[in-house]
Amino acid sequence: MKYIDEYRDPQLARKLLDEIRRKTTRHWTIMEICGGQTHSILRNGIDQLLPDTIELVHGPGCPVCVTPLESIERALEIAAKKEVIFTSFGDMLRVPGSSKDLFMVRSEGGDVRIVFSPLDALQIARVNPGKEVVFFAVGFETTAPANAMAVYQAAREGIENFSVIVSQVMVPPAMRAILLSPDNRVQGFLAAGHVCAVMGYAEYEPVTREFNLPIVPAGFEPVDLLAGILKTVELLEEGRAEVVNLYGRVVSREGNRVAQDTIAKVFEVTDRQWRGIGLIPGSGLTLKAAYSSYDAEKKFNVTHICTGESPLCKSGSVLQGMLKPDACPAFAKECTPGHPLGATMVSSEGACAAYYNYHRTGFPI
């Protein structure tokens, strides 16, 4: 399969691994931002193949994981309403609120549907004029353009029975928050390839200068990841604080201008709570005033709902690369994908789920 097979070539992977071993003279800690990359690393066992001197820590780039519990509780409240068709990307359905998840709402009679695009949700609104269709707009810069487009289209067509719960977050402020933490160990980043496809990589250049570290936009396949790690190691060894793009087939310096314009039409920057981490200033997107009638939380008056996390869940430390999932006392004991305490154990991109699925304790390597 073109664009896949060549990036999963075992021989090429071995060459890159040899090169990484050859270039590495000391211990380096590198964070891959994106949960998709985390899963690819664990799924392909890349962490097992790297020299001990290269430590990968897993970043907060899992939209499901960082969506605050309040948003989930509000979504559950809205989804249970009789007049509502609640639509969401599939991953959000299993994320537990304080007492239930969206699957349970569905089993209790709620009309909860998985969609693959917010534009599909808008189509459901078009053909169900007697229903209120709500879309759970979560995600990083990758999902923001399509989510913005759905709202923009709804406004253009005057569709009033459509609204969104917005929990959009952005990568650069999260990187800053991690680097500013007194416990930070990250010395270089693999930047999330698909976020960079939308936003370009120019926005990381100030981060490299400010914090004096390399950032390498990379893809998701094993060869992409190994090439990204190799480049990061080279930059670290040479003391170069630069952005070097290794995902050239998808990412440009400027990114996708049309997508950026669409985001800017509908959304504006806001402070945002990250589940497990806390408030990160300027890290989120919210609907502009002109589109506030599409804000489901206001439409259904659920903004008062607040809630707290399981005290056992250490997902905040996991999401900031301070704790490996299997070092959490609850890992694979109180907390499993069947009974997740936090979203990092739920999502297909969550680091805890990746460790559980591919590497859990007792696994013979």
Add this chain to the structure above:
Amino acid sequence: MTITPLCQSPILQHETVQMAHGAGGRLSQTLMQRVFMPHLHNVFLDILDDQAKLDLPAGRTAYSTDTYVVSPVFFPGGNIGELAVNGTVNDLAVGGAKPMYLSAGFVLEEGFSLVELETIVISMAEAARKAGVMIVTGDTKVVGKGQCDKIFINTSGIGSVMDGVNLSCRNLQPGDTMILSGTVGDHGMAIMTSREGLSFQSKITSDCAALNSMIAAVLEVVPAIHAMRDPTRGGVAAALNELAASSSVGIEINEPSIPVKPDVRGACELLGIDPLHVANEGKLVLAVSSEYTETVLEVLRSFEHGRDAVTIGEVVDDHPGMVVMRTAFGSRRIIDLPLGEQLPRIC
């Protein structure tokens, strides 16, 4: 009473299932005579008793049941009717039985198209003929609009277990070879990519097929095969995990050896789904002592539904109950049971 199927007027496009079709009265009889009997009739069914009276061969009898609720009812490569026949035929066959007789129970939703129902019944008749089984008893109920999704079918089947064959999921031995009869994930991805709301097109077709003749042939040659599974829901991953757990052994499989069609792989990539977790309806996983590996492969490959048969791994002493994959890169990872519904990734 023996009835001869009457020459009936064709079913009209606009005709639909009515509540009265399931009420046991005149319309029920009409449904039997116009839709079911013309296609399914045989010496047992024609008698129209409430039961079929069967002569079974001496020896052990296998008995299995399954209920089919697939959506959409018609999917690329098949429909719920042939799925219901082939599924139960395969459930019997992987136990080492030669499937003989099936029952068929229908739950129909009020308003379901009679033309579509007849198409499904014709497929069942054709699938039964191909598999060499007879549908010998049946039942139809109608529920109100919205109380089921178009049509649900239950089939039960009985078959006669082949002499000298002792297949069980508890029989795996360290050193056994794990063999897979062909590509994985075809059925599940055919269903997923044809569901409403998934706006991409593919040429993926279901692998829905009866495997009983292939299974009988391989068991004739190698009756000592230890275990067989048809990896339906949960895919090959679930089948392997069940086998490993039941026999308290480990299973190690090689990633590059798992055959996946390019279209299925592409769709799985897009949706973020592991092909090993995707359902199959015409595939076989088996465990056999390694000295028979080549013989088994040779027999399987002589059949249409086994021509892509391959060795995918082996049974080991280590990590009992756990299935481990050796990746193309030389690393290893756990192959776990899929958890609940398959969810597409979001970015």
